Amino acid sequence: MTTEQARQTIKDILREVAPDGDPDTLGDDADLRGSLELDSLDFLNFVEELSKRSGRRIDEDDYPQLATLASGAKFLAGP
Amino acid sequence: MPALGADMDEGTLVEWLVKPGDQIRKGEIIAVVDTAKSAIEVESFHTGTVGQLVVPAGQTVPVGTVMATITGTGAEAAGQPTAKPKAAKPKPAKRAPAKRAPAKRAPAKRAPAKRAPAKPGAAKPQEAAAVLPGSPLVRHEAEQLGVDLAAVHGSGRGGAITRGDVERAATARRLRVTPLARRLAAELGVDLAAVTGSGPGGAIREADVRQAAGVRAPAAQPARAGTAERAGAMRQTIARLMARSKREIPHYYLSNTVDLGTAMAWLRERNRSLDMSDRLVPAALLLRATALAARQVPQLNGYWEQDHFVPGPAVHLGVAISLRGGGLITPAIHDADGLPPGELMASLRDLVTRARAGRLRGSELTDATITVTNLGDQGVESVTGVIYPPQVALVGFGKVADRPWAVGGLLGVRPVVVTTLAADHRATDGYTGARFLSSIDDLLQRPEEL
Numbered sequence: 001m002t003t004e005q006a007r008q009t010i011k012d013i014l015r016e017v018a019p020d021g022d023p024d025t026l027g028d029d030a031d032l033r034g035s036l037e038l039d040s041l042d043f044l045n046f047v048e049e050l051s052k053r054s055g056r057r058i059d060e061d062d063y064p065q066l067a068t069l070a071s072g073a074k075f076l077a078g079p
Numbered sequence: 080m081p082a083l084g085a086d087m088d089e090g091t092l093v094e095w096l097v098k099p100g101d102q103i104r105k106g107e108i109i110a111v112v113d114t115a116k117s118a119i120e121v122e123s124f125h126t127g128t129v130g131q132l133v134v135p136a137g138q139t140v141p142v143g144t145v146m147a148t149i150t151g152t153g154a155e156a157a158g159q160p161t162a163k164p165k166a167a168k169p170k171p172a173k174r175a176p177a178k179r180a181p182a183k184r185a186p187a188k189r190a191p192a193k194r195a196p197a198k199p200g201a202a203k204p205q206e207a208a209a210v211l212p213g214s215p216l217v218r219h220e221a222e223q224l225g226v227d228l229a230a231v232h233g234s235g236r237g238g239a240i241t242r243g244d245v246e247r248a249a250t251a252r253r254l255r256v257t258p259l260a261r262r263l264a265a266e267l268g269v270d271l272a273a274v275t276g277s278g279p280g281g282a283i284r285e286a287d288v289r290q291a292a293g294v295r296a297p298a299a300q301p302a303r304a305g306t307a308e309r310a311g312a313m314r315q316t317i318a319r320l321m322a323r324s325k326r327e328i329p330h331y332y333l334s335n336t337v338d339l340g341t342a343m344a345w346l347r348e349r350n351r352s353l354d355m356s357d358r359l360v361p362a363a364l365l366l367r368a369t370a371l372a373a374r375q376v377p378q379l380n381g382y383w384e385q386d387h388f389v390p391g392p393a394v395h396l397g398v399a400i401s402l403r404g405g406g407l408i409t410p411a412i413h414d415a416d417g418l419p420p421g422e423l424m425a426s427l428r429d430l431v432t433r434a435r436a437g438r439l440r441g442s443e444l445t446d447a448t449i450t451v452t453n454l455g456d457q458g459v460e461s462v463t464g465v466i467y468p469p470q471v472a473l474v475g476f477g478k479v480a481d482r483p484w485a486v487g488g489l490l491g492v493r494p495v496v497v498t499t500l501a502a503d504h505r506a507t508d509g510y511t512g513a514r515f516l517s518s519i520d521d522l523l524q525r526p527e528e529l
Contacts, residue, residue: 019278020403039401039456040360041431048355060350060358 001054006076007069009053017045028070050076080134082142083112083119084444085468086320090114091139092146093261101129103149108440110146111261115312116408118261118437119444127151137265221245243425256283256437259309267292282436313406324465328383329504332463335516337523338486339479340493345526362453363424365476365496367529370394370415370423372518373449378507379472379500379515380448388471388506393417397447397467398427400434409467410439411447420529455479461497471503472515 001009011023014036021036033043047066051058054076058066065075080090093111097103108120109129130148134140217240221228226245256264256271260283264271267288274291276283342364350358373380373394381391396415401407410433412418412426433439449470454462455478464473477497484493498519502512522529 016278018403019284033456040362041428044358044360044428051355057355060347 001077003073003077006054006073009076010050010069010072013046013049013053016049017042023069026069029068031067032069032072033067080112080140080142080144080146081121081124081441082445083114083121083441084116085323086116086316087114087142089139089141090119092134092136093118093265094136095132095147097129097132099129099131103127103129106442112441113262115309115316116406117402117434117439118256120438120440122441123149125149125151217242217245241422241425243422243429246426246429260285260288261437264288264292278436310405313402317406320468321465324468328466328468330466330501331504331509331512332499332501333509333512333516334461334463334497334499335520336482336495336497337520338484338493339496339523340484340486342523342526343479343494357421359420359424361479361496362455362476363420363427364523364526364529365453365498366396366398366412366415366427366451367418367420367423368519368522369449369451369474370396370412370418371522371529372515374416375518376511376515378511379502381471381506382448382469383471383503383506384469391448393448395446395448397450397470398430399450399452400431403435408434408439408444409447409450410434410443413443413446449474451476455496461499463499464501466501466503471506472512473501474519475499475501 011026014021014023014032018036018038023036026032026035032038032046036042038046043063047058047063050066050072062075066072080092083090090112091114093113095110097109103109103123103126105124105126106122109123110121112119112121127149130150132147134144134146140146218228220226220242221231221240228240228245231240231244256276261271263269263285264274264283269288269292271283271288274283274287277287278284339361343361346359346361346364373396377390378388380394382389393414394416395411395413397409397411399407399409410430412423412430415423415426418426430439430443447467447470449472450464450467451474452462452464453476455476457478459477460480461477462475464475466473475498477499479494479496481492482495483490484495485491486493498516500512500516502515
């Protein structure tokens with residue numbers, strides 16, 4: 001997955017878990033949970049879906065890397 | 080028209096799910112009603128045959144209006160001297176001990192629930208019952224919802240099928256529609272069964288209905304007005320109920336800071352070793368501890384009615400859920416004290432999803448015996464709540480935050496959470512409230528026993 005694909009995947013999933021927010025208006029370094037008002041269950045839905053589509057397990061210790069679009073895309077595209 | 084919560088005066092019948100002549104059972108969903116807050120699935124209070132549907136779809140009527148007649152049959156009607164048509168009960172006056180009766184049998188048998196040995200032909204409910212998949216409660220629920228247990232994947236201990244599994248299987252089959260979309264579909268004459276939902280879990284949203292109807296964006300104007308109207312109605316509903324609470328209930332408030340060091344470490348280990356779908360959030364542990372504390376201190380679990388305290392028939396834990404469009408709703412997790420953390424978590428996720436998709440059931444909105452509000456995700460340190468009448472207690476949780484904390488004479492950094500209790504002084508005194516908060520604290524120190 002390239003960084004750009006990862007970014008798109010993250011946006012797609014965010015659109016599903018937070019249907020009222022628009023991920024396209026998000027800044028690269030904006031805090032996802034704060035900007036889209038995701039609670040812990042929304043975030044868990046987001047992480048689960050992300051794991052499903054990327055085919056990799058995401059542990060709670062990885063959550064800090066999913067804080068923003070930029071860091072999340074880097075995490076997903078990484079090795 | 081049942082009162083679906085203390086804050087409802089009228090409701091609009093959206094649709095009947097039954098027709099005259101249909102056999103219905105108590106607890107079966109028979110209609111969808113729109114309230115200021117949400118579209119709600121209304122369950123029948125009786126077993127019998129549908130006589131006449133009095134209120135047509137689209138009509139708004141006050142609480143207490145007869146909506147349909149049900150002719151009693153069998154055991155339910157035996158208590159009535161004549162078999163004359165019995166009008167639908169105006170209010171769920173009884174807090175439904177009978178309705179939830181099967182729950183009492185369940186807890187003891189849940190753990191060793193036998194998994195259906197995928198027998199050919201186990202598809203029919205009768206035959207499924209013969210091989211005993213799931214606890215009696217689960218089988219009852221499956222039968223009511225028309226779910227084939229043989230096809231359900233169990234998420235409980237040892238692969239046992241839980242109520243959450245059954246409900247998920249049932250909702251997966253049912254149409255999920257947001258209230259706005261439902262109303263729009265009625266206005267535009269769109270058949271919802273033919274609409275593909277683009278929302279979470281395939282929920283049908285406003286845009287999907289518009290697309291199906293071939294209506295373009297300009298129609299967004301009245302839609303916005305509709306949303307604003309609903310938001311306004313919801314504010315008024317909340318305003319009335321909360322004003323009543325503050326006017327009538329002499330609140331007293333207590334708070335306690337709980338060290339979550341052990342609980343968070345346990346949670347982290349647990350989540351790391353399990354599949355992602357079994358992951359627990361801290362809120363699930365907090366709810367679990369609250370439900371058990373409510374069982375230990377039953378004086379806070381119930382209602383203040385006609386100048387005295389009426390204990391709740393079980394611990395039905397109300398959970399404040401914020402809705403996307405603004406406002407909040409507080410549906411109950413039934414028999415929460417009997418659900419281990421994993422099942423409680425599944426119930427919570429299911430409830431949040433359905434609350435936001437407009438698929439709550441009437442009993443979930445009327446049965447709560449104590450309510451929890453958790454504003455931790457919003458970053459506040461603590462929340463001191465307003466009690467939902469006629470309940471007598473509201474429990475608040477702030478965020479789990481690392482703080483300097485003294486343990487055994489040494490200063491360390493520990494994750495802590497501020498737990499608060501707002502309670503009705505007519506029903507209890509501070510001493511009882513204090514016991515409740517210290518119960519929650521004790522329970523959270525032994526997470527492995529939760």
